Amino acid sequence: MSKSSGCLEWDEGAKQLLSATCRNCPEPHFQRRAPRLPHIGCCAYEPVFTLFEIYRMIEAGQTDFFLNQVYRHPDNTVCEYEIIVGARIDSLFYEKQAGEDEAPAERYHRLLQSPRTIYQATDERLAYAVCQFFEDGRGCGLDPRFKTGICRSFICTSIEDQLSVAERKQLADWQRVIREEGEPFHRREQANLEKRGWTLLDHVESIILYFTELAQVKKADLHR
Numbered sequence: 001m002s003k004s005s006g007c008l009e010w011d012e013g014a015k016q017l018l019s020a021t022c023r024n025c026p027e028p029h030f031q032r033r034a035p036r037l038p039h040i041g042c043c044a045y046e047p048v049f050t051l052f053e054i055y056r057m058i059e060a061g062q063t064d065f066f067l068n069q070v071y072r073h074p075d076n077t078v079c080e081y082e083i084i085v086g087a088r089i090d091s092l093f094y095e096k097q098a099g100e101d102e103a104p105a106e107r108y109h110r111l112l113q114s115p116r117t118i119y120q121a122t123d124e125r126l127a128y129a130v131c132q133f134f135e136d137g138r139g140c141g142l143d144p145r146f147k148t149g150i151c152r153s154f155i156c157t158s159i160e161d162q163l164s165v166a167e168r169k170q171l172a173d174w175q176r177v178i179r180e181e182g183e184p185f186h187r188r189e190q191a192n193l194e195k196r197g198w199t200l201l202d203h204v205e206s207i208i209l210y211f212t213e214l215a216q217v218k219k220a221d222l223h224r
């Protein structure tokens with residue numbers, strides 16, 4: 001079931017916000033640096049899967065997807081309790097353009113050297129990045145149940161500026177629903193895993209088994 005509010009659409013099943021405005025992204029911050037780069041809006045991004053999204057994959061019986069396309073993907077970074085999904089970086093990032101002193105990659109490394117310009121370095125790299133789940137002509141190719149809270153809730157200022165006061169309030173309510181679903185789960189389960197001394201780095205099989213049992217208990221409770 002979906003509901004609309006102004007140019008926003010709320011997908012109740014996947015608990016995600018969508019907007020037709022995204023088909024022709026007007027947001028200045030996400031315009032591409034070169035004509036040959038695809039127009040992907042804010043999917044120039046590296047989502048971070050928390051324990052909530054990982055649990056959702058296992059609960060949905062998609063453990064192979066989690067292991068092979070998320071956990072073992074060579075571009076992803078596995079941390080103790082989350083996984084950073086590495087973006088595909090266009091080759092233009094490494095090429096010095098006519099009239100420029102340095103390639104974007106060199107600029108990126110220079111900006112990384114100072115704490116005052118680190119955020120500019122991130123922008124420089126993401127200007128040439130495409131989320132690995134983005135599909136040309138289709139948009140997000142990831143099962144919406146596994147999308148991160150940020151991917152399901154992010155709405156830029158170009159869209160917010162089009163909303164009435166009532167629509168902004170509705171937006172804030174939907175964003176709260178998304179936060180309240182995933183964040184407490186992640187905090188609670190991180191604490192549970194810490195008590196057991198488990199991390200995604202060293203105990204992924206045990207965590208998969210634990211989440212499988214958690215999903216079975218949840219299913220049994222629903223049928224009671």
Ligand code: SF4
Binds near residue numbers: 023042154159
């Ligand atoms: S949310 Fe905003 S920045 Fe992202 S694709 Fe839509 S219009 Fe562009």
Ligand code: SF4
Binds near residue numbers: 044045131142
């Ligand atoms: S997971 Fe989907 S919505 Fe999120 S950045 Fe990637 S392509 Fe975009």
